[in-house]
Amino acid sequence: MKDKIIDLLKNSNNEFVSGEEISKHLGVTRAAIWKHINALKESGYKIESVSKKGYRLIGCPDILTYEEIKEHLTTKFIGRNIIHFDNLDSTNTYAKSIADTLVGEGHAIITEKQLNGRGRLGRQWISQNSKGIWMSLILRPELDIFEVSKVTQVAAAAVNMAFRDIGVESKIKWPNDIIINDKKVCGILTEMNSEINIINYIVVGIGINVNNDLDDFSSEISDIATSIKIESKKYIKRNELVAKIFNNFEILYNDFVDKKFSTALNICKDNSYVLNKDINIIKNGEVTSAKAIDINERGELVVKYENGSIDKVLSGEVSVRIKKN
Structure with a gap:
């Protein structure tokens, strides 16, 4: 219901929309509309309320819901179903817990804060509230299980392309890290559920330090970790970056499934942090x-x-x- 209200307000050309109009359009009472409007305000939406005029949207929060991402999406299936949380232990863990109940692929699990994020080899990933991107994609490719490791590099190439789309240059540290100015800004964790030679699903977790400040990193990791904001000296709109990652990922993933891994491979090679070192x-x-x-x-x-x-x-x-x- 809240998504439908936001849609109406966004499509109003900055004009007021009366509570009665919203009520008729959605088939609920004006009291219910008022309740949802207040909930949206608590979520960070800036909504002007004027007696006898109605409601007008004057500002959107930096949250990674489908409602805030979809206008930037060009995909057919990647990111078209987003399950959003304010906080979650691990997006990969949750994705694996529900993957068998979902139909199709491209579902995304996104959280504003990850309480127990994981990297490769069981390492912890620090995930501050609403400053980074912590998400997982659920995929079901018809592939040989020995091909699955390549999905990590498909994701790395997609992130690298998305960074370039926002004017940020990065390198790919084989196989799963994205580096800016010799410091890690993104990690990718790919996990698979399979039976002998059949892939049930793949979960690709992507964690990115986006708008973190210097004091968000402890002294133990400040010399090896960074954020896009620190390195680019600019605030990044996370919803636009997520959409760019999804848009690039779908193109590269489709090529990969169609036996054209070379597209992602060439991006990984051309932007490699390790080759010839x-x-x-x-x-x-x-x-x-x-x-x-x-x-x-x-x-x-x-x-x-x-x-x-x-x-x-x-x-x-x-x-x-x-x-x-």
């Missing part, structure tokens, strides 16, 4: 030095060890760190 590969607690020389058609990182041998590193198998000289 000396890196440390960390596996089972052991650190091995190598040089990153390519990302192949399977999405694997191709490395050259100090003894001259060439190897392929699988996503999810290791952590990769730029070697400090």
